[in-house]
Amino acid sequence: MESTVPEPEKGVAPPPPPPPPPKSVAERFLYDIILRVWLFASTLVSVLVMVTSKQTGLILVPPLQIPQPVDAKFTHSPALVYFVAALSVACLYSIISALASFLAMSSPRHHTKTFLHFIFMDTLILAIVVAAAGSAGGVAYIGLKGNSHTGWAKICNVYDTFCEHIAGSLGLSLLAAILLIFLIMLSSHSLYSLIS
């Protein structure tokens, strides 16, 4: 690195540091696009796994205690419905933002503002995804363990496949949240590197 900067000689002030090479900025946008493609994949698979979680189990229906087939679907819980809606929004956003990132990589004029807007939007989507994962996780935990204090019985002993789908979907939403945090860090560090 030192060999590229010439030594100041004869009292002449050193030249100002060169602007960051455009290759580096393009490289940052490339990482950005790669992360957004991963975000797209994780949110899409998360939604698909949740939507296909329907399972039919035999439940003793209270009045007569006769086993009857009862469905478990994600639409039975408002938290899981919100989860599907939020992850779908994040999935759509990943497509739009990846396109925006690709366009910004092509035009060299508006890099800084693009990074700023990415931080704003990624933060909002992160909040939506994490809130959805939290609420779905809270409800899924009751389904898994039950709650003896409130008399809420666990259901995962009957609906095993349903619960496995929910667990897989939650894991993928966690991956999506981590990718969004990395995206925010990448954009903010890109802004920072343009200053120093």
Add this chain to the structure above:
Amino acid sequence: MESTVPEPEKGVAPPPPPPPPPKSVAERFLYDIILRVWLFASTLVSVLVMVTSKQTGLILVPPLQIPQPVDAKFTHSPALVYFVAALSVACLYSIISALASFLAMSSPRHHTKTFLHFIFMDTLILAIVVAAAGSAGGVAYIGLKGNSHTGWAKICNVYDTFCEHIAGSLGLSLLAAILLIFLIMLSSHSLYSLIS
């Protein structure tokens, strides 16, 4: 880009650009500290309201159907325990980061790196707070409405004060999340304004 860099003349390099006016940066740190004081207040009150939510209600205990006093406490739900832990972490973080912001306002050397670190840390704390609010909200919604599909009965008809405390605490955690989003936007816009 080229027009902003003056042409070097007579072999002497141009003087470096003047640093950004410290008044504007100090003002930004002042807003930052004000937001962090609000964050401290909202997270502290949220934790206090949740911790003091204990209520005793008369419940028909199943075998004999005799009304007996039964407590409702936040420690009965893992989601609410996580909520208190997460909001306590955010409360502690608001104190430390307000002090860091105050120190950064005093020393004019490391502004850019401080803003970058604030974005990183605020994003992580935002994720923790929103996940806690989501999981507590998901569980509280079951307590409020019940779920007929899984046979989970609502409890807020018995434990009204308990549920009011949880609702108030959730509202304050939502305020804390909004404040954290504003803090991230302020820090990233400060970085951006140092470039342009």
